[in-house]
Amino acid sequence: MTAIFHISYIIMSIPFNEISNEISYNEISNEIPMNPLALDIPITPDFSFLSPSNEATMKSAYQVIQRMECWHILRNFHDESFMFTHDSRVIAIIDAVNNSYGGHSAGSLGCTMRDLQYIAKYGFSEYRRKMLEPEEDHRIPVRRPTPMASQYIPQ
Numbered sequence: 001m002t003a004i005f006h007i008s009y010i011i012m013s014i015p016f017n018e019i020s021n022e023i024s025y026n027e028i029s030n031e032i033p034m035n036p037l038a039l040d041i042p043i044t045p046d047f048s049f050l051s052p053s054n055e056a057t058m059k060s061a062y063q064v065i066q067r068m069e070c071w072h073i074l075r076n077f078h079d080e081s082f083m084f085t086h087d088s089r090v091i092a093i094i095d096a097v098n099n100s101y102g103g104h105s106a107g108s109l110g111c112t113m114r115d116l117q118y119i120a121k122y123g124f125s126e127y128r129r130k131m132l133e134p135e136e137d138h139r140i141p142v143r144r145p146t147p148m149a150s151q152y153i154p155q
Contacts, residue, residue, distance in 0.1 A: 040123030
């Protein structure tokens with residue numbers, strides 16, 4: 001029994017990437033990366049359905065996430081805000097996305113991260129469909145002013 005425990009302890013202490021060269025840990029998360037083919041995450045997506053500036057922003061950010069292999073981190077991100085998170089993995093992703101594009105405001109960076117998270121959760125085809133469908137009008141209808149009561153009082 002002691003020999004079995006000792007052998008299993010030695011095997012468990014060997015880093016996973018030394019056991020198998022085909023699957024390696026992600027440098028940021030120390031987790032096995034999600035297979036991008038499991039979801040609809042194409043290698044080179046076409047963002048031409050977006051405005052030219054948004055297309056450039058999303059292409060740049062998407063390539064960063066592909067290169068870092070961190071779709072699973074975005075997919076499982078549950079904090080309320082990307083901009084105020086304390087998760088060091090997400091902060092590293094945000095820094096890389098921001099440095100890659102170089103023209104982000106805090107707002108555009110937050111929106112870009114939410115778009116990437118949507119792709120990570122639902123796939124690129126669903127993201128494209130959502131972006132192309134007409135937006136519902138959720139505004140409160142404007143009430144026309146009613147005539148004042150004094151207009152109806154006989155003179």
